Amino acid sequence: MATGRTHRPATRSRGIPEATVARLPLYLRALTALSERSVPTVSSEELAAAAGVNSAKLRKDFSYLGSYGTRGVGYDVEYLVYQISRELGLTQDWPVVIVGIGNLGAALANYGGFASRGFRVAALIDADPAMAGKPVAGIGVQHTDELEHIIESNGVSIGVIATPAGAAQQVCDRLVAAGVTSILNFAPTVLTVPDGVDVRKVDLSIELQILAFHEQRKAGEDGGPDGGPPSPAARAAAAAVTGHRKGPDGDVPAVMPA
Amino acid sequence: MATGRTHRPATRSRGIPEATVARLPLYLRALTALSERSVPTVSSEELAAAAGVNSAKLRKDFSYLGSYGTRGVGYDVEYLVYQISRELGLTQDWPVVIVGIGNLGAALANYGGFASRGFRVAALIDADPAMAGKPVAGIGVQHTDELEHIIESNGVSIGVIATPAGAAQQVCDRLVAAGVTSILNFAPTVLTVPDGVDVRKVDLSIELQILAFHEQRKAGEDGGPDGGPPSPAARAAAAAVTGHRKGPDGDVPAVMPA
DNA sequence: AAATGTGAAAGGTTTCACAGCT
DNA sequence: AGCTGTGAAACCTTTCACATTT
Numbered sequence: 001m002a003t004g005r006t007h008r009p010a011t012r013s014r015g016i017p018e019a020t021v022a023r024l025p026l027y028l029r030a031l032t033a034l035s036e037r038s039v040p041t042v043s044s045e046e047l048a049a050a051a052g053v054n055s056a057k058l059r060k061d062f063s064y065l066g067s068y069g070t071r072g073v074g075y076d077v078e079y080l081v082y083q084i085s086r087e088l089g090l091t092q093d094w095p096v097v098i099v100g101i102g103n104l105g106a107a108l109a110n111y112g113g114f115a116s117r118g119f120r121v122a123a124l125i126d127a128d129p130a131m132a133g134k135p136v137a138g139i140g141v142q143h144t145d146e147l148e149h150i151i152e153s154n155g156v157s158i159g160v161i162a163t164p165a166g167a168a169q170q171v172c173d174r175l176v177a178a179g180v181t182s183i184l185n186f187a188p189t190v191l192t193v194p195d196g197v198d199v200r201k202v203d204l205s206i207e208l209q210i211l212a213f214h215e216q217r218k219a220g221e222d223g224g225p226d227g228g229p230p231s232p233a234a235r236a237a238a239a240a241v242t243g244h245r246k247g248p249d250g251d252v253p254a255v256m257p258a
Numbered sequence: 259m260a261t262g263r264t265h266r267p268a269t270r271s272r273g274i275p276e277a278t279v280a281r282l283p284l285y286l287r288a289l290t291a292l293s294e295r296s297v298p299t300v301s302s303e304e305l306a307a308a309a310g311v312n313s314a315k316l317r318k319d320f321s322y323l324g325s326y327g328t329r330g331v332g333y334d335v336e337y338l339v340y341q342i343s344r345e346l347g348l349t350q351d352w353p354v355v356i357v358g359i360g361n362l363g364a365a366l367a368n369y370g371g372f373a374s375r376g377f378r379v380a381a382l383i384d385a386d387p388a389m390a391g392k393p394v395a396g397i398g399v400q401h402t403d404e405l406e407h408i409i410e411s412n413g414v415s416i417g418v419i420a421t422p423a424g425a426a427q428q429v430c431d432r433l434v435a436a437g438v439t440s441i442l443n444f445a446p447t448v449l450t451v452p453d454g455v456d457v458r459k460v461d462l463s464i465e466l467q468i469l470a471f472h473e474q475r476k477a478g479e480d481g482g483p484d485g486g487p488p489s490p491a492a493r494a495a496a497a498a499v500t501g502h503r504k505g506p507d508g509d510v511p512a513v514m515p516a
Numbered sequence: 517a518a519a520t521g522t523g524a525a526a527g528g529t530t531t532c533a534c535a536g537c538t
Numbered sequence: 539a540g541c542t543g544t545g546a547a548a549c550c551t552t553t554c555a556c557a558t559t560t
Contacts, residue, residue, distance in 0.1 A: 017550070017551075018550085018551095019550080019551060019552085020551095021468060021471050022464075022468055024467070024471070025461075025463065025464040025467040025468065026448070026464065028467070029446065030448075043518085043519065043520090044519075044520070045519085050448070051448060052448035052450075054552090054553080055519095056552075056553055056554070056555095057551090057552065057553080059519090059520065059521065059522085060521085060522080060551090060552080060553090062520090062521085063520090063521055063522065067520080067521070069519080069520050069521080070519085070520075070559085070560065071518080071519055071520045071521080071558070071559040071560050072517075072518045072519050072520075072559070072560040073518080073519070073520085073560070074518095074519065074520080075520090087471070088467050088470055088471045088474075089470040089471055089473060089474030090467065090470060092474075094466075094470055094473070096466070102365075103361075103364055103365035103368050103369075104362075104365040104369070106361055106365070107360075107361035107362040107364070107365045108462065110361050111361075111362070111462055111463075113446060113462055113463035113466075114462070114463070114466070117463065117467070118470065119463075119466055119470075157473055158466070158469055158470070158473060181473065181476060182469040182470075182472065182473045183469075184462075184465050184466060184469060188287065188371060190284070190288075190308070190309060190310035192310075196476070198469060198472045198473070200465050200468060200469055202460055202462070202465060203283075204366065204369055204371055204372070204442075204460070205283065205369075205371030205372070205375065205377075206280075206283040206284065207442050207458050207460060208352075208354070208371075208372070208377055208416070208442060209282070209283040209286070209346050209348065209375070210279055210280055210283065210458060211416055211440040211441075211442060211456060211458055212346055212347040212348060212352055212376065212377075212416070212440075213279050213282070213345070213346045213347055214440065214456045215347060215352070215415055215416060215439065215440045215456070216346075216347030216350075218439060218454070275528070275529075276528085276529095277528080277529060277530090278529095301540090301541065301542090302541075302542070303541085312530085312531080313541095314530075314531055314532070314533095315529090315530065315531080317541090317542065317543065317544085318529090318530080318531090318543085318544080320542090320543085321542090321543055321544065325542080325543070327541080327542050327543080328537090328538070328541085328542075329536075329537040329538050329540080329541055329542045329543080330537070330538045330539075330540050330541050330542080331538070331540085331541070331542085332540095332541070332542080333542090
């Protein structure tokens, strides 16, 4: 127990696969661009190319939403924009709070992608009293003390955490207690949340590490049959190598009590 | 043709599944924290809890790396830190360039996660001549003209794109032409790259949209058996609703010519 | 003729459950 | 007794290929 969950089993009622849901925003973006050029219809082949996927996948994805295309013709751009927006819940607008207005928080606040498309930055919150009142992206920063009040009076259900790792779990707990049920976490920590709360994580150093893995493989590729078995040899020797780096991952690591 | 690729088929030689690779950094972070507390060994159960996964998955993941545990005991923390670091290629250091030193680029430059663990910010690059020479995170910003020179003279193989969407493909092309083979893309655009180049994408608005989808489902859940079939009804009516929003996704959308 | 929508096959990932080692 | 390592089962995702519709 106590481990909580991580995703959701899948989706309820209409059962759209999670992998499909994750691609809908991609399609929507490509469609929006087409819509602005007043392109009336698009084939699965064209749209797939614009979204960076293959057409069979796209058609399968759309088939979960319903039959919105016309055989021999393609998809009506405006209609699809509407259907996907609705499916994603973007026809209503979602007030969002951003907690932690450091470099990253400020960047997020200024990011246009929030403002357009259904999301509205309802408040910026920071623990530093010196930040209070300062305008960032045209919005005054409020102190953490106000957190519960802000969430409740604005009916916020989506929170963005851009604090140092050490503060993230605390902030998360307060957000959840105040009624937030979806969290986008930029802090390099595993958040523990009750059932029914969704967490998505964006982690820069993880992405870089994945790239490094593949990069290493590429390098080894022309170097002959190296990169072979890990050779479970000198344990003692290896153990000595490690040595503590201070500040393991940018901020306080704060691993679960568990 | 022209569509390029997106991931890699899987992995070469040792064949570690992609899903496992994506979790190694998570394990590494948890292990590093344990290492700092001088915890000598850890069970799959404990480590899994700290990393936010279940223990069967963790054991399966580790089994692809080799047999690094001791039955009845658990895993040696230091030894595992070393093995995972090595597997991820973090025992060498990777010079990285960040292109686009706006709000986000500056946040990335200041993010400690880069500096620690094998990544070194070799240069910050921006197209704005007014930025040139300004120190950000203790590093002087250089002009885009220098890009090729910087890449080549530093042997950079990993690039981070934090430019507006409209500039991203151009920057990407130049990075690739200069020798970069791994790209972390923060711009909300699909990048087209030649085979052999890896791209990973971090997209704030996509993450938010996925959260909104689930959030919407939650709301419908107590409202009875609503959120039912999409009801493929009035197309004309729906199409009228859309209407262009200016600035579709924060920045110039720049969809592929394709 | 062109392009969708979809069963069925193939491939990948997670979970189970237990044999095997310490 | 305790915990790892792993085949086998269950599940999810992608791709194939083609019947169906306009």
